[in-house]
Amino acid sequence: MKGHEIPLSKYIEGNKMQLIIPVYQRNYDWKKENCDQLFNDLKKLVHSERNHFFGSIVTGVADSIGNNRLVIDGQQRITTISILLLAAIHASEKGEMEISDIYKIDEATEIFLMAKYCASERKYKLVPIERDMEAYDKVFAGDPTKFVTDSKITNNYIHFYELLTKGNRPFTFDELLNAIEKLQIISIELESSDDAQLIFESLNSTGLALTEADKIRNYLLMSLSREEQQEYFKKYWQKIELSTGNEPTMFLRDYLTIIQQLQRPPRINLLYFEWKKYMEERDRKVELAKMLDYAKFYYQATNAQLSTEKLSKKMRQICNIQTDVFNVFFIPFLKYAEDKELSESEIYNVIDLIENFMARRIVCNIPGNALTQVFCALHKDVLKSYEEYKDAGIDCPYRYAEILTYHIMRRDGNYQLPRDTQFIEAIKTRDAYHMPKPFQVFLFERLENAISGEYNDVANQMNKKNASIEHIMPQTLNDEWRQMLGSKYEALKEKYLHTFANLTLTGINSELSNNSFITKRDGKMKSGTKYPGYKDSIYRLTRGVTECNQWTEAELIKRGQEIVDIFMSLYPQPKTEFKPIPKPIDEISLEDETFNPANRLLRGFTLFGQTYTETTWKSMLLRIVNILSDKYPDIVESLYDAGSYFWKTPGDNEQYCTKISNGKYLWTSMDNKNKLRCLRYLFEKCDIAESELTIQLEVQKEQEE
Template identity: 35%
Template sequence: MEGREGKLIKYIEGSKTRFIIPVYQRNYDWKEKNCEQLFDDLIKIVRGKRRSHFFGSIVSVHEGSGRNTEYVIIDGQQRVTTISLLFLAMYNLIFKGIIKPIDGSLGIQIYEEFLVDKYQTDAERIKLRPVKDDRVAFEKLFDGDVYEYVRESNLTINYQYFYNRIQKNEITIDELYDAICRLEIINITLSGEDNPQLIFESLNSTGLALSEGDKIRNFILMGLPADLQDDYYTKYWNRIEKFTNYDVTSFLRDYLTIKNGEVCSSKKIYTNFKQYVEDLSLTVEDLFKDLLDYAKRYGVLLNGDNKNDSLYSCIDRLNRLEKSVTRPFFLEVLRLYDEGELSISQVTDIFLITESYLFRRIICDMQTNVLNGMFSNLHREIMRYNDSSCENYLEKFKYVLLSKNGRASFPSNREFKKKFMEKQVYNMTPKNKIYILERFENYKTKECKDVYEKYDKGIYSIEHIMPRELTPAWIKDLGDNYREIHETWLHRIGNLTLTAYNSRYSNKTFKEKKTMENGFEDSGIRMNNYIAKNEKWTSTEIEERSKYLINQAIKIWMLPSSGFEPEKKQVDVYSLIDEDIDFSGKKIKCFSFRNAEYAVTSWIEMFQKVLQILYIEDRSVITKFATSSYFGIASYFSFNKSDFINSVEIYDGIHVNSCTSTERKLFILRNIFKAYDVYFNDLIFYTNKEK
């Protein structure tokens, strides 16, 4: 590896010097603010008469290519690409006669030294070759037809910024060129013995961080020959990006959650992926094929599917509720469909039941932090029944979901109705309250209205039938208890509807809202038909409508029943996140930590084993507790066995107090997990009642 300081233009000048952005690099992603900062710096160079300005480092691999000198850019593509865009904007302004430099040869000098090889064919003349999608946008800028520009591309956006900024004449174009000539870089050229991957990781440990998805793309592609890089990028990676709407990082997190059987930390996606690949014996292409298969399923979860209208609609609703925690489970369900284990009807039922489960929990104000771990393990939990067979998968799914206890439970009809009746629906998040009204409006009709689109465009709004500001006429209609009625019922579901005429309704009387032009009697919104049948609107009518809608809700968000019966008594399954479970009288049979199972005979044995696993992973954390003089969690750990009535050894003479209740042991583990940055739901218990 050779590194030296020098001028940027010396690095990029020369028509026979070409720069290749390899396919494992991310797309160009400098934003307009980055270009603004660069241009401001160039102005400061001129006005401050600075001799030089450091522009960062560029790492490349030199590859001789016959008559040309090619550099594969390992790090620094953002800088090289941005300067090329600036040069192109300068050239086009000069070429079109919009700006006239003092140096009459400046335009042709920029074009032939920094932008093209004039002796090459049109297809090969451009010196910089960005990655696939960027390349198209870059080439369009050279063609000069504004109508053909790829306007959504960052290259086009930044080019236009420079094109417009230069015309402000804050400095002359000759001064701008002179300022660029003063930019200095550290030019690092790798030799054949250097490891580009290790150097790349080191360089990107600081600064503008790559996404985890970017790092993984580089990890897979960087070690391949150039022809395979191009082939696999086009055949697999670029398609994976498109199926995942270019959010590859989120997709890979869910992919690893499936493969490893535990929720993957957002901070450890790249590390966990490398470990996962190293533990496999797959070829790179087999890995890509598997990733692409899951990416296609991920695309269904993001964008829906035309195989079934009910499934498509359900996916759209789940996305609007922003319940991405379900995706690892749904990816496995879609895999079973692809493999012929489930029918499209069964898949649809699973999605609809999951939607009911999630929505009932929203209404009942149940905590959401349990869902991550629950859905990451749900498929495996289903497959535990009856020899891991996919037979009766739907019924097993319903059985498992209905068997959930505590914070993961499926709210009953009674609980759901009670909570819904009392819910201040209007005070819920916008996405949740419009979701509710859309479901009521389009339930059991083939003539569905696009409630979401009309709401998003401001055509529909949510109407309080009894208005938020009571007029004397409304006070009279409500009676002596008008304050209590208004406070109790204003924001509940029985008093809410949809309308396109909210501003006209305002706080008019009920009779006026009902009979006016475009009032409830004329409304094209189905749910307003019920309202129009009433002669008045008091607490009685609001309560009756609430009951009517909630009886519909029981049918829309159904509580399923399961015909599945386990062949034998199964153990109960809990995780460390289940803080509200009483473990008194429950005997632990085994536990699972990070997808590895351990047979144990007691809670003490589990307690000791988990601490031992964590201690081996990082000795410093528990050692710090054992040597601390503070109370709290540290008081349960010591190098002195005699500090406790009963204890068990972790390792290296560190003892932990075992003379505690099961609840206290779990409390200690939760605090230790926090110190180790481990998810609570990574630890799963399998128990049954003590005889």
Template identity: 30%
Template sequence: MKANENNILRLISGPDKKFIIPVYQRPYSWKKKNCEQLLKDLKDVYERKHKSHFFGSLVYVSENSGSCEEFVIIDGQQRITTVSLLLLAVRNYVLEHPDLNVKSINTEKIKNAYLTDEYADNEKKLKLKLIQGDDAAYDALIEGKAPIEDTCVTANYNYFYSEIKKMTSEELEGVYNAIGKLDIVSISLQPQNGDDPQLIFESLNSTGLDLETADKIRNYVLMNMGHREQEKFYKNYWEPLEQTVGHHDINKFIRYYLANKTRKLYDEKKLYFEFKYYREDSKLSIESILQDMLEYAHYYNFIVNPQQKKTSYSDILERIDKLDVKTCIPLIMDLFKAKSSGYISEEKLKKALEVIENFIIRREICDLPTNALNKLFVQIGAEVDKEVNNSDMDYYDAFCSKLLSKTGRSRFPNNHEFHEHFESYDLYDAKSSMRKYILERLENFDNKELVAVEKLIDDKVLTIEHVMPQTLNDEWKKQLGKNWELIQTKYLNTPGNLTLTAYNSDYSNSSFTKKKNMPGKGFLCSKLSLNEYINTCDSWGEDQIRERADILYKKAEKIWWIPDAVKVNETEKSEWINWDEDVDITNKRVLQVEVIDTLIDTKDMSDAYRKIHSILFGLDPISYYDSDFPWFSKTDSGMRKSYKLADNAYIETNQNSQNKLNAIKKIAELMQLDSNDIRLLIGDKPHKPTFKINDESTYGVLSTGKLAYELFKEVMQRGLVSSDEIQQLKTKEYTKKLFDRTDYPALADCRDANRGNSNHIRYRKNPLIFNGKEIYITTQFFEDERDEIIQWYKKHINGNT
């Protein structure tokens, strides 16, 4: 094996060279984001006048075929193919725009030195031989033939060409010259000396021992510094950072730190690139970011190790830690930062932490999904900051108000909902940490003689006891009555029937009387507050279970209290949802969407649907072409209402809002997008005014078809349309002159008209009346014909027909 420093253009240039991707390699698969990163790096080289940019390694086996030297690529096909596509896009653009002032770009050199070998014996003369399919697409681009659209080769070439079109001549030259500064490590395998290309290929494509995310970020931070500066930054910042959060927690800390700064909780495998993007977007110096990270590292350390320093709220942090809902860490960081900045006192910080604890527990008991908390805990701090800055509101009040304002899956359950679910909550089957936490709090609340419930359970001194046992004998069935089976099913594992005892094995399935009065061991001997009510009962059944549940609930309402709401000035209740959430958006309006960090205003779900698909198709058209989704096609044939994404790419838009969201979910799953890569801001649809024929501002409350019905009816009833025009509107030709999207005559003499072989009825149920005869109006009007229908109505009303 021989490894040499090299330059990508120097390697591929020159005669008698051919680079071959072997058939066992997977197809070329770089996506738009990879190409974006390459262009970003090249622009950075050009703008900052870097001498070089490390572009990775190229591993190959070199073979002499007689007529040329063949390089069989083991690793690096993505890089060499992408550079070739970029060079081809540069060459073609310059040739097609001869008036460009780009003297340093020699198109003949690009073709003959980097893309083809003019002296090669074979017909194509291409230097790069891709695998079948990719090769045909690449060849079509080189030869200027009709492009093969459904490949990453064509998609990435099109992306580069479109980006080049946006560049000035100076920028284009800068990017082109930067390609010549892409340095690589070229590794030549030598099978004759024992190198096994297959083993090396398997090793390169296995999971391997990759650098940890924190290692990559550390290298990114320090690599471009001089030796002395590296030592200084490492000693002053990075080393204390790792020591503060612990080596094993450094990746977790970076994840929550970035979540706090960017308001998105990223998957750990993306942290390295997201850190780079954050640093570049923030315009902050590396030193400023490291200073900030060190401050937040101390917050993180106290959050996950609250026992190390005694404060008025240490015990609350310990309880929150037991709940194992780590995604609340960014929000607690927000609270600590607010305290450090003087926005919130220690007393109110303590209350705010209790609110978080109560919020988590109420949601657990009300069976609300935990995945809804991921984005909420990340984003709410920014909402509080905005409210405080805009209205000078008290930080704690703003914090509580924002939390209480959440609706749907993100809501803070009120007392009514909490009470309703508490009685039926399956406490026994809750995860162990949650079960112990709830029983400990119910036992020790307002109790000065605290019982170490969790430790005693862990030590197996105390165990959970079903007062009404899991297995009922005849005595128990008789006591419970004829509905014993229903009672057991309904209440067995609920708080009203569960308690703690040190004598579980002694109780077994014994009768209630025996459990209560067992000498030295019965409930009457228990000092636990959880057993106080049980001691007063002479029997145990549905009434006693429900009464005890109510007693425990009254205590629970005090333990996990809900803060008073302070009204915040909000014009509209709205919430962000991620694409993978199970949420009903019927009768909801989509106000904005965020797709891969791009925020876009939208009018409604239809507008959002079109815009999301346009972006996703631009990112990865292959996923669309490779799918069999019924709402996507290469033609618009058979679609009732199509939307064109690109040539040979259409989506069906004639779907309800929920189906549109489901379609977005399908393509996002196929593209393996993260939960927060697509988000929608949804709100309630505004109250609709009543439709009034003389008030055009109310026309929007009706669908296009219903509006057409009302406007045509008005014109006919007032006799403002001629018989001749009515007859013309019964023809497709005349209808299309007026309403170009409608494929059927606007009017017909019967509902069954123009059905052909279809079972679909194309005319409205309720007829219009003209000259005493029934006439039916089509249902086949489209939203973008609304203005044409209104104009037709106005012409007749104003006498301009």
């Protein structure tokens, strides 16, 4: 590796060398504020005798001849200077920028922007990646009617052109060239023995403007030959980007989670480093092919584009929730469904079950922070049940959806599917008006279109703000409303105001919001303009209100029950006949909050894939604390004297504690259920998935019988 300081103009001049942006680089993405900073720096240089450091540019040899260079780092700066020069050249040609000699345009073009003696048919010095090349070439040609309008190259060219020609023109063409002459760079030229990937990582360690997907793409392609880079970029990576809406980072996180069967996705800021660990001794070409296969199912799940319109429509309902938490389930499930040729009805039942699970939890306002672990585990749980039947030599008579139902219904606590009593009560009392917008879109779309027949695209209308949720009994009660509601109007408002019973769908119409019920129902004329009421509504949810002549507690109770009935028809409590194969030893995960350890005999436990043989609950607790103390010393150390179970000075309670080491005690005088709570607290603090710990127990006698 050789590095030296050189003026940028000297670096890019020459009529043989092309600067080639490798396919693994990200698109040109400088923002206007970046361009403004460069422009202001150049203005200062016009009247300065000093040079200005413009960063480093790292290149490698691009061909056997050695003339062309691959730009490993610095494409943003080189591209920006090129489009600034193009803007100045075109402005000078049109007489909108002062220039001392028109021949200077040809000189600048020849020296800085062309490589007319290069071996390529395309003689431009800069060779952007394919997605940027069309925009750059159209800008070079200078015909605005043919510009690629959705490109940062085009937008920044136009921005520079306006800066150069509008208002007080800051430069003459000659002054701009002189300012650019004062830009200094560090040119770093890699030799064949240099590790380009390591150099790239060190230069981009701050992560400026690089997504995790950018880093992973570079990692996968950089070690290949230039010909292979072109081949595998087009054959695989470009298609992966298209499948992920050109934002592949979240897909890559889900892919890594699924392939490694992780209990939870890695953190986004650590994704690149987790990928590097995963890819050790793996063939990058093989991995790209496998990634594209999974990207197909990511596209199906996130865009609701399944094999039939019935399935696509069902998936669209879930997509309205606007969360990616269940992608780690749907990607492997949809792949499995294709591989096993599951029927449309079976796939539909699975999607419907996941929708049921999500809807009940949303209505019951159960926090979603536990869902990641659930969805990481569900598909694996079903396959494990099939495998247990196979190992027992028994044909499994149950369909996928039946087994999935069992694994959803067995979860409790933060992982549960709410049962009917809880669900019905929440439908009646939940503050639906202040739900997150995606939850409202999801639930009100389902309420509106619960009965087959005419369809209203509520989700689209709400997202475009052509429809909104409105209070029937308004938030501000006038005299008419207070009289109709009676003496308990304040209590009724407190109880029902934001509930489903008092909410309906309407077009954007604030004119009637605080009017009397009859006016809201029938509409009114004002200054010759008709303001439609509920009777004119296109929404079935609203039409039902028009049958009422008043809006009191009786009507609220009746409508509340109607909405309960709709939700219960949409989301009945799931049932299954599936029964798992009895095991000689029970294996219980720490994430299973339904488990009661009372009077259960411990046979051992498994943590991080390692099995231990402790047979008392206390010894298991102490062993795990010691394991995690070694693995996460700083975190565990911080827990002592932070309350709960860890103490530095137990004082008079020392008889209830067990000494871990000097000045460190663990509260161990508690029942087994509280020992599990202690472990969950510890796992939470260390950010460990609870499913990493499985506990082996003797089978209970009644189960054996």
